[in-house]
Amino acid sequence: MGIRVAVAGASGYAGGELLRLLAGHPEFDLVTATAHRQAGQPLDAVHPQLAGVDLTFAETTPDVLADADLVFLALPHGESAALAARLPAQVRVVDLGADHRLVDGDAWTRYYGGAHAGAWTYGLPELPGQRERIATSTRVANTGCYAATIVLALAPLIAAGAANPADVVVVAASGTSGAGRAAKTHLLASEVAGDLSPYKVGAHQHVPEIKQATGATGLSFTPVLAPMPRGILATVTALPTGEVDPRAVLAQAYADAPFVHLLPEGRWPHTAATLGGNSCHLQAGVDVDSGRLIVVAALDNLGKGAAGQAVQNANLMFGLPETTGLSCFGVAP
Amino acid sequence: MGIRVAVAGASGYAGGELLRLLAGHPEFDLVTATAHRQAGQPLDAVHPQLAGVDLTFAETTPDVLADADLVFLALPHGESAALAARLPAQVRVVDLGADHRLVDGDAWTRYYGGAHAGAWTYGLPELPGQRERIATSTRVANTGCYAATIVLALAPLIAAGAANPADVVVVAASGTSGAGRAAKTHLLASEVAGDLSPYKVGAHQHVPEIKQATGATGLSFTPVLAPMPRGILATVTALPTGEVDPRAVLAQAYADAPFVHLLPEGRWPHTAATLGGNSCHLQAGVDVDSGRLIVVAALDNLGKGAAGQAVQNANLMFGLPETTGLSCFGVAP
Amino acid sequence: MGIRVAVAGASGYAGGELLRLLAGHPEFDLVTATAHRQAGQPLDAVHPQLAGVDLTFAETTPDVLADADLVFLALPHGESAALAARLPAQVRVVDLGADHRLVDGDAWTRYYGGAHAGAWTYGLPELPGQRERIATSTRVANTGCYAATIVLALAPLIAAGAANPADVVVVAASGTSGAGRAAKTHLLASEVAGDLSPYKVGAHQHVPEIKQATGATGLSFTPVLAPMPRGILATVTALPTGEVDPRAVLAQAYADAPFVHLLPEGRWPHTAATLGGNSCHLQAGVDVDSGRLIVVAALDNLGKGAAGQAVQNANLMFGLPETTGLSCFGVAP
Amino acid sequence: MGIRVAVAGASGYAGGELLRLLAGHPEFDLVTATAHRQAGQPLDAVHPQLAGVDLTFAETTPDVLADADLVFLALPHGESAALAARLPAQVRVVDLGADHRLVDGDAWTRYYGGAHAGAWTYGLPELPGQRERIATSTRVANTGCYAATIVLALAPLIAAGAANPADVVVVAASGTSGAGRAAKTHLLASEVAGDLSPYKVGAHQHVPEIKQATGATGLSFTPVLAPMPRGILATVTALPTGEVDPRAVLAQAYADAPFVHLLPEGRWPHTAATLGGNSCHLQAGVDVDSGRLIVVAALDNLGKGAAGQAVQNANLMFGLPETTGLSCFGVAP
Structure with missing residues (x-):
């Protein structure tokens, strides 16, 4: 036994x-x-x-x-x-x-x-x-499921002093299973099909959890309900503190983590690749036009x-x- | 005739x-x-x-x-x-x-x-x-279809001096029809189902168009392909220049625009409500935690x-x- | 006024x-x-x-x-x-x-x-x-919405004496809006995504309506809930009474009907083409292997x-x- | 090794x-x-x-x-x-x-x-x-993937002499992965979303395979492409040869099959429950109105x-x- x-x-x-x-x-x-x-x-x-x-x-x-x-x-x-x-x-x-x-x-x-x-x-x-x-x-x-996604993307950059914790902007979309199984009209298939729908804008309960786990001090977080059963895709941007290679920071942070995959350069995470597994896929770069650090993370919210x-x-x-x-x-x- | x-x-x-x-x-x-x-x-x-x-x-x-x-x-x-x-x-x-x-x-x-x-x-x-x-x-x-969405959300705020044009962050997701009708593997239904997939991160061709039409000088734009045939949802955030009521700015800008609807407070735009029509739905607020202005816009990319x-x-x-x-x-x- | x-x-x-x-x-x-x-x-x-x-x-x-x-x-x-x-x-x-x-x-x-x-x-x-x-x-x-679809496909064939009314087999799938807007667990987006789900097998309330409107005397009807918001696709088969050209029968029946389109040979109806309109698309043929008449009809259940x-x-x-x-x-x- | x-x-x-x-x-x-x-x-x-x-x-x-x-x-x-x-x-x-x-x-x-x-x-x-x-x-x-679904549903009934092999009617819908990964316009996400689309009506290449494996002699088979990545739902009807309990026949046929589940009475198979696994779910009954045997089978076409x-x-x-x-x-x- x-x-x-x-x-x-x-x-x-x-x-x-x-x-x-x-x-x-x-x-x-x-x-x-x-x-x-x-x-x-x-x-x-x-x-x-x-x-x-x-x-x-x-x-x-x-x-x-x-x-x-x-x-x-x-x-x-x-x-x-x-x-x-x-x-x-x-x-x-x-x-x-x-x-x-x-x-x-x-x-x-x-x-x-x-x-x-x-x-x-x-x-x-x-x-x-x-x-x-x-x-x-x-x-x-x-x-929390959003928190897992966003913390994995963000925490190493703040911990390494690479990202300014005071002005983090996150937009993250989740599949509907993240909203639970209770029968609610706005979660009906007819409503969700073909629909991207923001909710709890600036007021999601994972905000304090993300700040606690990452050290972010200013966080704009917009969650979006997406027309799919599973998956979270988070786009995390922050101002760099200097010359920073965000990929190097993430690679070091997760060198021994069996479930966190920093993808090879040129490939961005997408949710379908994580369905049913326990992986989080990451990619990072520096936005050419704005100079902001950008990290994208994908995982299965139920995984x-x-x-x-x-x-x-x-x-x-x-x-x-x-x-x-x-x-x-x-x-x- | x-x-x-x-x-x-x-x-x-x-x-x-x-x-x-x-x-x-x-x-x-x-x-x-x-x-x-x-x-x-x-x-x-x-x-x-x-x-x-x-x-x-x-x-x-x-x-x-x-x-x-x-x-x-x-x-x-x-x-x-x-x-x-x-x-x-x-x-x-x-x-x-x-x-x-x-x-x-x-x-x-x-x-x-x-x-x-x-x-x-x-x-x-x-x-x-x-x-x-x-x-x-x-x-x-x-x-451009992304440009229409983002410009409608952002232009009045910059024009009114309410938003700092130097640090605009946009994440916008589009239905697949925005990618056209050419047969490409990554656009197959099997690939797109249940998938949110970022692409051309920081490098989308609508960046210069959005900057030209809004006066933004620094723009981080992450486009995402969403599992739906039509619709764009754009989340636009920018730092305010002072005490700003973004709803008031938008209400004035579009007072005479028959196709741009600033939704009543408390209702956020979502794409399904715009399918097949020529409307753009808008909502705006100030993010409590970060203080950033946030505007969400939805429209039908083919409409x-x-x-x-x-x-x-x-x-x-x-x-x-x-x-x-x-x-x-x-x-x- | x-x-x-x-x-x-x-x-x-x-x-x-x-x-x-x-x-x-x-x-x-x-x-x-x-x-x-x-x-x-x-x-x-x-x-x-x-x-x-x-x-x-x-x-x-x-x-x-x-x-x-x-x-x-x-x-x-x-x-x-x-x-x-x-x-x-x-x-x-x-x-x-x-x-x-x-x-x-x-x-x-x-x-x-x-x-x-x-x-x-x-x-x-x-x-x-x-x-x-x-x-x-x-x-x-x-x-009824199923009834409209199936009656348009079947009624002319029975009326013309072309189809045996005693052994009609129908499988029809509907988008979720046909099930209404009440909040029910089995209609949640999470449940419906990726799912084809039969229900009320042999017991759907449209059976007597279809029989009344077509003259069918024996009807096997299996309704299926499909992962889409709108649309009904009905596959109707019946034994022919002799040498029958089902296309000719339908063409004559709907010659003056502005909303019923018998598609050109080789094109079969599909639901997405009818979304938001008031049309019913039809196609018919004789199954090579079984000899049964087969009619496929598509329409928008809300249209x-x-x-x-x-x-x-x-x-x-x-x-x-x-x-x-x-x-x-x-x-x- | x-x-x-x-x-x-x-x-x-x-x-x-x-x-x-x-x-x-x-x-x-x-x-x-x-x-x-x-x-x-x-x-x-x-x-x-x-x-x-x-x-x-x-x-x-x-x-x-x-x-x-x-x-x-x-x-x-x-x-x-x-x-x-x-x-x-x-x-x-x-x-x-x-x-x-x-x-x-x-x-x-x-x-x-x-x-x-x-x-x-x-x-x-x-x-x-x-x-x-x-x-x-x-x-x-x-x-074949359709064949697996339909043969599992039908073969025991014909083998037991319970179903007339001369007039079998099957409508089966498949997710898009069954159509392969080659880039084709009609398989694009934009085309498939919200769409049920019949194809190869009466002419699918699995017809001879199904007949070979079941002993069916007359088979009307209509395949339908469904807006989901995986899954096949087959509705199989046939005339009974007398008083038949199709559930009993299936229960006996699959008593020792670890992957074939005859569901308890009242529950019908649906595709989402089989995604990613190797199971086939079955249910059977006798259609009240027509008297036909009806068997529904669901499985994952890739599983x-x-x-x-x-x-x-x-x-x-x-x-x-x-x-x-x-x-x-x-x-x-």
């Missing part, structure tokens, strides 16, 4: 992708999947892509999760903190939700509302020293942006190779 | 949309449509959406165009200038191509290659004084970005109401 | 398309649009493609509709019959819903549930003699399948040319 | 999927990938989803393939037979092309043109006795319809468990 795993809130899109990854993981054994409204239903009634999996959703309670070695929380914000507080200390927990990402309680309250539950180890192994911190943590907060990242973190927490049960490669076309 | 109209290069997407608009125009009578490779074919064999139109493509020569009152050129760059030079002076010409947009011959050569044919009246009626210039011109250069704009220009050139044969409204969902 | 028009239930997709068509109609003046949940909201808050229209949704009551010359009902089934019963006799009414399509009350109750309100004149002008019946009716029942057809019927009811305010041509690509 | 594998013609979509599957296969080691036009390019320049794979395309010659233990041929029809004839007898070969599928040379010539190369073992392990035949073969012909099936066959040929390196589960949404 391997490591016993439970997933709480497994009826959504990140939960479903987590179940798919766990089904192919050689060390993690899924023993429990919970969902509130779908309790009692077979997993594959809710996730038809898992046809043949023989398991039924349990109700989401601390009791059904308590005897797992590892619990993934894929719950709405606010709910995961409440549940996590009732789990035994020795159970390792990865929270895919937002509850434990922010250090700044005021920022939490401003962007999410309600009381702040406190910060856990930030689950982006590619940040300096973070791989080691994750490996020794029993509680890890997965990043490296959520479920894949969660498995990567859990691998580290259990001393497994970081890549166990994960693929670098996308499903294309 | 109304005004006799010919379309040269009518086999592409902008040409097809032009034919559709002309079919519903009360004053313009399509008498000739030309295409090189499709000469001799019925229009509706090439454009199945025009099933029932009883006309055949002619070969593209000056002779077949010369007795029209109005000629639209929808040809690859380089070709329209050569053809236009051989048309009688009294024939009014709207060029949907790039040949006559730029005043700066060096910029032309750098971005397009080859000799510069010289500039015509710039075909964006919503710029100050431009409506009148177009009305008295016999040669008008339609704008207001190409064929619709061309008809609008032609209406003005013939003294017709600007809106003749055009719709403000999109086809949605 | 032209003909005064009201639309009840105008917040859905068919209602929105109707508002768009009415905005461009030279004789019909929209005076009232109603919606239940959106009462009090501007039309363009609900239909952003109509940005700039200056009208507000009224509550759906008989009173606000009673002084119109023409009322379109775009309400859920059951509701239109109740409302129609309270409208003055002299008001002409076109019901886009299902309430008055079926002659057979038992079939109504079996497929829709509840009491049958009785049949109105069936609103498909292309059926023999139907144009005249519609012109003299004050109450007309628009057809000829709903709002366009409704305007066409209303044109006839008011003695206007059938084509007034409608286009044969699609918006493509 | 494991089993040495080469892929010839690996630059297309089926080839790319094969490379992805091989990268995760525990026993097969990719040593050579060939392509004609892309020879000398890195694999990930052609397949960006494989970013980081360190291999370069070789020219397609018998020599570079001859020392592999296993060769997959993913070449245009006609080319694979020529190449296979020059490979050593002991090399095991799976041909993803059509060259060796048909027993009937006349049918080959009629549908494909040119000389017939002769039939190999038909690569659909789920047919009775076929798993064993494949296991003892050194040459296996993968099925179970091509590359996944090829790996499954190769697993059998090398005595490995059929499921080695393959997943039952789809990537959704």
Whole structure:
């Protein structure tokens, strides 16, 4: 018997992708999947892509999760903190939700509302020293999906003193699965088809998380909903602090990161190449006309942006190779 | 008999949309449509959406165009200038191509290659004084589709002294019809599905046109190919020069423009709402975190970005109401 | 002042398309649009493609509709019959819903549930003699969108004795707007992307309507939800009764129908060519291997399948040319 | 060192999927990938989803393939037979092309043109006795993608005497990757978006293959191109021979097939649930109105319809468990 795993809130899109990854993981054994409204239903009634999996959703309670070695929380914000507080200390927990990402309680309250539950180890192994911190943590907060994309693109440039942190401009577009599975009119296929739609302009809840993880002090972030199920493409620009080779900075930062690929010069990241895998593709340059640094990052919001990242973190927490049960490669076309 | 109209290069997407608009125009009578490779074919064999139109493509020569009152050129760059030079002076010409947009011959050569044919009246009626210039011109250069979107968003802010022209950052995504109808692997449906793909980063040929039409002096422009057939969404940010209300500036600039809609506060433009119409939707604000001005613009690249704009220009050139044969409204969902 | 028009239930997709068509109609003046949940909201808050229209949704009551010359009902089934019963006799009414399509009350109750309100004149002008019946009716029942497609493909072949009515097999796929605008999980963009999904197999409520309008006695009908916002493609096969030229039958049946196009041999209908227009494209042949007649029909479910057809019927009811305010041509690509 | 594998013609979509599957296969080691036009390019320049794979395309010659233990041929029809004839007898070969599928040379010539190369073992392990035949073969012909879908749905019903083989009607829609990666206008994203488009009506080259593998004697097959990158949905109807429970027949036929899932009653297959996996989902019933048997099948044309099936066959040929390196589960949404 391997490591016993439970997933709480497994009826959504990140939960479903987590179940798919766990089904192919050689060390993690899924023993429990919970969902509130779908309790009692077979997993594959809710996730038809898992046809043949023989398991039924349990109700989401601390009791059904308590005897797992590892619990993934894929719950709405606010709910995961409440549940996590009732789990035994020795159970390792990865929270895919937002509850434990922010250090700044005021920022939490401003962007999410309600009381702040406190910060856990930030689950982006590619940040300096973070791989080691994750490996020794029993509680890890997965990043936001936009945040993962933008932080991977930006953090090394600010850390290296190459980019001015005071005037960062980001436009990032996401596939619809990033908006969740709740039935909302503006997410209907009829509305989304052929549509690019900005939202929460300048007010997205990932702004404080990105600033915290990168050191950016001024951030203009415009998120856009794109007509595709998965994928985030982020265009990040910043003023250089001098003569800078952004490719060299990124190459060094991710030399040992198995899931972050700086593409060869001349090839720009695009989302379809990352679908279903755990990779983030990067490219960088200096804009000829404006002189701004420009970094483009692409990843699968349900993969490296959520479920894949969660498995990567859990691998580290259990001393497994970081890549166990994960693929670098996308499903294309 | 109304005004006799010919379309040269009518086999592409902008040409097809032009034919559709002309079919519903009360004053313009399509008498000739030309295409090189499709000469001799019925229009509706090439454009199945025009099933029932009883006309055949002619070969593209000056002779077949010369007795029209109005000629639209929808040809690859380089070709329209050569053809236009051989048309009688009294024939009014709207060029949907790039040949006559730029005043700066060096910029032309750098971005397009080859000799510069010289500039015509710039075909964006919503710029100050431009409506009148177009009305008295016999040669008008339609704008680029990205340029139309970005210029409409940005020009009034720079003209009003509200935005710093030295550090403008634009990310704009376009549907695939903007890339034309030539068979290329990277434009295949299999490649584009679920994909956001940046290209010509910092090097797009509309950069000099946008700078010329807006007065921007530093422009970072990242174009992105989006998985949809039509539509451009541009996110334009710039540093404010002081206390600025960008909505007020735009409202004043477009008070009399029938096709430019500044949306009510709280609603952001999205591309699907503009499909098939000649409108550009705008919204603006000040980014809370960074203080940058942010303007979002959406339009149909084949409508207001190409064929619709061309008809609008032609209406003005013939003294017709600007809106003749055009719709403000999109086809949605 | 032209003909005064009201639309009840105008917040859905068919209602929105109707508002768009009415905005461009030279004789019909929209005076009232109603919606239940959106009462009090501007039309363009609900239909952003109509940005700039200056009208507000009224509550759906008989009173606000009673002084119109023409009322379109775009309400859920059951509701239109109740409302129609309270409208003055002299008001002409076109019901886009299902309430008055079926002659057979038992079939109504079996497929829709509840009491049958009785049949109105069936609103498909292309059926023999139907144009005249519609012109003299004050109450007309628009057809179902699948029904319109399949009836146009099949009815002439059965009427001519060319096809065996006892064994008709139809597979038809529809864009998502046919499923309405209510927020349902299975209609989310994330679910629909890349997905073909059959539903109501052998049990679709348009089965009795198709049989009634074509004379088919045995009908296998499999509807499929397709990843696109609009369009229906129906493949209809039936056993021939002898040596039959199905193209000749269709050509004769639709010789005078401005919106039904039998394509030239070798070209098959496809949905994108009909988007936004009021046309139905047809092609027919005899399957080499099986000997079955095969007819393929394509139309826009919101156009000829709903709002366009409704305007066409209303044109006839008011003695206007059938084509007034409608286009044969699609918006493509 | 494991089993040495080469892929010839690996630059297309089926080839790319094969490379992805091989990268995760525990026993097969990719040593050579060939392509004609892309020879000398890195694999990930052609397949960006494989970013980081360190291999370069070789020219397609018998020599570079001859020392592999296993060769997959993913070449245009006609080319694979020529190449296979020059490979050593002991090399095991799976041909993803059509060259060796048909027993009937006349049918080959009629549908494909040119000389017939002769039939190999038909690569659909789920047919009775076929798993064993494949296991003892050194040459296996993968099925067509439509054929795989339709044969899995239909073959058991005819074999059991439950369905009349003389009047089978199939409508099946495929994602665009089934049409290959060659740049063709009708496959452009702009053309395919929002479009359902029938083609080769009654004349598809998989007709003789389906008849050969199922025993159908009369087959009406209408293929439709659907606006999605992957997936086939086939609706198969046939007249029953008496009182038949088609679900029982299918359940028995696939009781031991790990990749064929008869869904629980009430759930119909849809393509998105099979994306990226090797499963075929089935459901069956009797049409209430017509009495026809109806079977719906869904699979991924690049998975179970091509590359996944090829790996499954190769697993059998090398005595490995059929499921080695393959997943039952789809990537959704």
